[in-house]
Amino acid sequence: MSEHEFKGLIGQPLDRVEGPLKVSGRATYAADWRGDKPHLIGFIVESPVAKGRIVSIDTKAAEACAGVEAVVTHENTPKQIPFGERAKGGRFAQSHAMMRTDAIRHLGYPVALVVAQTFEQARHAASLVRCEIAAEDGVFNPEKHEDQAVKPDELDGTPEVDTEAGDFEAEYGKAAHQVEGEFHTPSQHAAAMEPHATVAQWDGDKLTVHMSIQILGDGRKAFANTFDIDPEDVRIVSPYIGGGFGSKLGVHNEAILAAHGAKLTGKPVRIAQHRRNVFSNGPHRPRHRQRLKLGADANGKIVAIDHATLSIMARDYPFAEAAASPTRASYATKAMRTSHRVVEGDIPKADSMRAPGEAVGTLTFESMIDELAHSCGVDPVEFRVRNEPEKDPHSGKPFSTRKMRRCLQEGAEKFGWKGPVSRREGDWLIGHGMAAAIRPNLMQEAEAEIELSTDGHLTVRLDMTDIGTGTYTILTQIAAEAMGVAPEHVTVKLGDTDFPETCGSGGSFGAGSTGTAVFEAAKALKDDLLKRAAKADSEWKGTNSKELRIDGANIALGNRSLPIAQLGDGSGGISAKGAAKPGKEYKTMAQYSYGAQFAEVAVDAVTGEIRLRRLTGVFDAGLILNEKTARSQLMGGMIFGIGAALMEESLMDERYGAFMNRDLAEYHVAVNRDVPRLDVHMIEGFDENSNPLGSKGIGELGICGAGPAIANAVFAATGHRVRKFPIHMEDLLEHLPAIG
Numbered sequence: 001m002s003e004h005e006f007k008g009l010i011g012q013p014l015d016r017v018e019g020p021l022k023v024s025g026r027a028t029y030a031a032d033w034r035g036d037k038p039h040l041i042g043f044i045v046e047s048p049v050a051k052g053r054i055v056s057i058d059t060k061a062a063e064a065c066a067g068v069e070a071v072v073t074h075e076n077t078p079k080q081i082p083f084g085e086r087a088k089g090g091r092f093a094q095s096h097a098m099m100r101t102d103a104i105r106h107l108g109y110p111v112a113l114v115v116a117q118t119f120e121q122a123r124h125a126a127s128l129v130r131c132e133i134a135a136e137d138g139v140f141n142p143e144k145h146e147d148q149a150v151k152p153d154e155l156d157g158t159p160e161v162d163t164e165a166g167d168f169e170a171e172y173g174k175a176a177h178q179v180e181g182e183f184h185t186p187s188q189h190a191a192a193m194e195p196h197a198t199v200a201q202w203d204g205d206k207l208t209v210h211m212s213i214q215i216l217g218d219g220r221k222a223f224a225n226t227f228d229i230d231p232e233d234v235r236i237v238s239p240y241i242g243g244g245f246g247s248k249l250g251v252h253n254e255a256i257l258a259a260h261g262a263k264l265t266g267k268p269v270r271i272a273q274h275r276r277n278v279f280s281n282g283p284h285r286p287r288h289r290q291r292l293k294l295g296a297d298a299n300g301k302i303v304a305i306d307h308a309t310l311s312i313m314a315r316d317y318p319f320a321e322a323a324a325s326p327t328r329a330s331y332a333t334k335a336m337r338t339s340h341r342v343v344e345g346d347i348p349k350a351d352s353m354r355a356p357g358e359a360v361g362t363l364t365f366e367s368m369i370d371e372l373a374h375s376c377g378v379d380p381v382e383f384r385v386r387n388e389p390e391k392d393p394h395s396g397k398p399f400s401t402r403k404m405r406r407c408l409q410e411g412a413e414k415f416g417w418k419g420p421v422s423r424r425e426g427d428w429l430i431g432h433g434m435a436a437a438i439r440p441n442l443m444q445e446a447e448a449e450i451e452l453s454t455d456g457h458l459t460v461r462l463d464m465t466d467i468g469t470g471t472y473t474i475l476t477q478i479a480a481e482a483m484g485v486a487p488e489h490v491t492v493k494l495g496d497t498d499f500p501e502t503c504g505s506g507g508s509f510g511a512g513s514t515g516t517a518v519f520e521a522a523k524a525l526k527d528d529l530l531k532r533a534a535k536a537d538s539e540w541k542g543t544n545s546k547e548l549r550i551d552g553a554n555i556a557l558g559n560r561s562l563p564i565a566q567l568g569d570g571s572g573g574i575s576a577k578g579a580a581k582p583g584k585e586y587k588t589m590a591q592y593s594y595g596a597q598f599a600e601v602a603v604d605a606v607t608g609e610i611r612l613r614r615l616t617g618v619f620d621a622g623l624i625l626n627e628k629t630a631r632s633q634l635m636g637g638m639i640f641g642i643g644a645a646l647m648e649e650s651l652m653d654e655r656y657g658a659f660m661n662r663d664l665a666e667y668h669v670a671v672n673r674d675v676p677r678l679d680v681h682m683i684e685g686f687d688e689n690s691n692p693l694g695s696k697g698i699g700e701l702g703i704c705g706a707g708p709a710i711a712n713a714v715f716a717a718t719g720h721r722v723r724k725f726p727i728h729m730e731d732l733l734e735h736l737p738a739i740g
């Protein structure tokens with residue numbers, strides 16, 4: 001383990017500081033917010049067709065209903081910039097115009113918003129809106145329209161859409177072991193517990209929204225770009241979020257609609273999407289077809305990798321999921337080719353969801369690696385160790401810290417790995433499988449402010465969000481340790497664009513980026529306090545601010561002490577700002593977090609029912625900022641991995657472009673009965689190339705590798721490789737042992 005300076009609160013398993021507020025119902029989520037003015041409720045009328053133009057819309061019956069104050073349609077929406085324009089700031093900041101014209105973008109697209117005094121009034125009146133639409137044929141399945149496939153301008157976060165190194169055909173052609181496969185991974189929905197919700201209010205040209213959103217800074221630009229107003233005139237407040245998983249990175253349909261309703265009525269308007277809304281008025285992970293070809297030499301060394309994906313993109317919403325990106329940094333090889341193609345479709349927004357790229361990319365790639373190891377006759381753990389790259393095979397750059405070998409070896413030990421075991425226990429076929437996990441470690445720009453009151457209390461402010469991840473807690477720990485105080489002397493305030501701008505929550509970059517900003521703010525505050533102290537009392541000259549502590553209403557250093565009240569200008573607290581941005585190590589090095597996951601499954605030999613029995617994950621994420629919340633993140637990720645392997649799938653009726661399973665009864669996430677004992681282990685570490693805290697991204701790491709470990713265990717149990725996800729019992733039925 002590397003030595004580091006953090007010996008105090010950072011890393012400790014501190015309970016969530018906002019936990020009592022949440023369990024007692026006092027944490028104000030977006031739809032809980034009540035201002036000083038009574039507000040109206042909006043209810044969305046969804047289009048029953050995916051593509052077409054509104055011929056006529058009759059809102060008279062709805063308008064005549066008791067309590068209805070407005071019906072918003074494309075005929076009376078305020079001025080908006082066309083959807084998709086001003087995309088230079090990225091998809092989260094582009095115009096998200098709603099009902100600007102008579103065009104329908106996807107099935108479930110709003111054709112009207114009914115605004116009434118109560119939810120029941122709005123919902124009833126919404127049922128009376130009549131809309132005639134001239135329907136057109138839409139594009140829903142990229143494979144059926146592959147002739148329209150294009151190379152996207154960029155992938156999520158990387159300009160490299162395709163890569164090619166070495167001569168794939170030559171290396172694959174002469175490889176002693178060749179495996180190939182075509183996989184299908186489904187559309188999925190984030191299924192956050194809290195549906196998307198917004199309360200919007202206009203005061204003249206100024207817009208205030210209380211909403212559930214992961215990245216406030218971009219959200220503010222999205223409103224500005226939609227309504228052609230100054231971002232400074234938009235305030236977003238989002239202190240508590242009931243899960244995002246990517247589905248709340250940006251603003252979604254109800255947010256713009258609430259602003260429409262508020263503009264038209266002159267009153268605040270609240271819209272909470274209902275569960276079925278979320279499946280069409282929130283984003284989803286796009287489906288993929290993934291083709292893989294892998295070759296290895298006679299010594300079990302990988303020589304050739306080809307990973308080609310075909311997916312779908314919503315029109316004018318540039319998100320292409322980088323499913324082949326984890327492949328690029330995983331194993332040493334002589335030749336490698338990766339490519340991504342997309343077809344533009346008439347679907348709700350396709351967007352980032354829980355480990356975009358890796359979640360579905362490692363699912364297929366690590367299945368094929370398993371197959372290649374089998375073909376080579378090498379144990380899958382040993383095969384991965386043997387093919388560990390010394391430098392990033394894609395860029396040739398050195399890795400920051402890469403403890404993949406340790407993850408693999410410790411995981412094997414903790415799980416009791418004896419190879420891909422396959423045995424029978426009565427009617428159950430038992431199999432063991434494993435997979436490697438990899439996820440980019442990102443760093444983004446962030447600012448934070450810290451204020452010391454004269455009585456020694458610290459208040460930290462930044463527009464970062466806590467989407468259930470533990471942000472309030474880790475930032476409290478970082479500020480407390482940096483200032484040398486107990487956590488109860490720190491209050492962290494998040495989720496308000498009035499606070500310094502950050503990157504928000506996403507891409508597993510939140511903790512490292514905003515934690516660094518808070519750490520830097522604390523350092524700046526200490527430097528400033530020492531300067532003020534030296535001015536007030538020359539005894540303090542020449543001391544080191546690192547040793548400065550807050551001691552009650554005083555600052556202290558060694559045996560010196562001074563009242564904080566004597567240091568300020570008499571107007572109250574003393575505050576300082578800090579900033580974080582990616583260092584040059586993000587250009588010169590390949591930065592990733594790693595893990596290895598091991599699964600035991602039991603498959604019913606008669607019915608094909610699949611039960612996960614245990615799952616062990618070992619992870620390398622640098623310095624762990626809070627042992628308890630980090631474990632919780634990893635466990636949640638592993639549970640998503642169970643869903644990816646066995647359950648989660650948004651099914652579309654391709655005649656209509658309609659997602660069919662639009663609720664949590666039919667969109668299956670792993671529930672308690674599906675989740676066995678999860679063993680989570682974190683390798684102690686400190687990545688000095690990552691950020692001053694030495695941490696690496698952890699939020700999405702647990703997802704990566706969990707799904708394929710389970711899929712590989714199903715293969716071990718049954719001898720059959722299923723090439724579509726999720727794996728269902730009916731996929732195995734024909735491949736079970738004969739009964740008799």
Ligand code: MOS
Binds near residue numbers: 246352355506508
């Ligand atoms: Mo994440 S899918 O960037 O919230």
